[in-house]
Amino acid sequence: MTSPAPARAYRRLSVEERRGQLLDAALSLFAVRAPDDVSLDDVAETAGVSRPLVYRYFPGGKQQLYEAALRSAAEELEHCFAEPPDGPLTRRLSNALDRYLAFVDQHDAGFSALLQGGGVVGTSRTSAIVDGVRRAAAGHILSHLGVAEPSPRLRMTVRMWITAVEAASLIWLDEGKEPALDELRDWLVDQFVACLVATAARDPQAAGVVRAAVALESADGPMGSLARRVLPVVSDAAHLL
Helix, strand or coil: CCCCCCCCCCCCHHHHHHHHHHHHHHHHHHCCCCCCCCCCHHHHHHHHHHHHHHHHHCCCCCHHHHHHHHHHHHHHHHHHCCCCCCCCCHHHHHHHHHHHHHHHHHHHHHHHHHHHHHHHHCCCCHHHHHHHHHHHHHHHHHHHHHCCCCCCCHHHHHHHHHHHHHHHHHHHHHCCCCCCCCHHHHHHHHHHHHHHHHHHHHHHHHHHHHHHHHHHCCCEEEEEEHHHHHHHHHHHHCCCC
């Protein structure tokens, strides 16, 4: 006679652990579906709990759960651009973009909904959360540039590039994740360098930033490679003027 299988040990989760479990379940759903298409029943089923339990932790229902999930994603995104202030600027940007684009890749079709809100769940609060991510990223990048009080042009350049990174990420998803992530990362680094140099032609502070950045770069690094690719194009165009 066979003995009965031992009962599975049950461990009661703490409040924070249970909340984290529900947020993880919601984020996993938002990663592949727009928030408008995710119900509390879906979250409960994914987490392996009852719907009333979801309401116990998020009495505000779907809106509160979405905002909490968005804050959780925002915290992760805010840390993407945090990088030790050592070595060439382009290497630091590449490392930051590797983390950012990995998040985009992991959350796939839900990235647009997670980052930009919209639909019935989009509110001024969700917009403020997303704007906070962009401002945090700008702060990290200005720190990499060694600038505490940026000029209006330099600040605008950084924020424009962050917007470009976000837009490129959304287009990348829409284009079937082409080109490869490393190629997208390198192109975005090139874009930042080009924008920074263009600003340096009009802004003394940006010019100083470029000089300091170039001093840390190697001839075979991203800046040198970009210069070798761009200068012939500029030279050819100059003959037409």
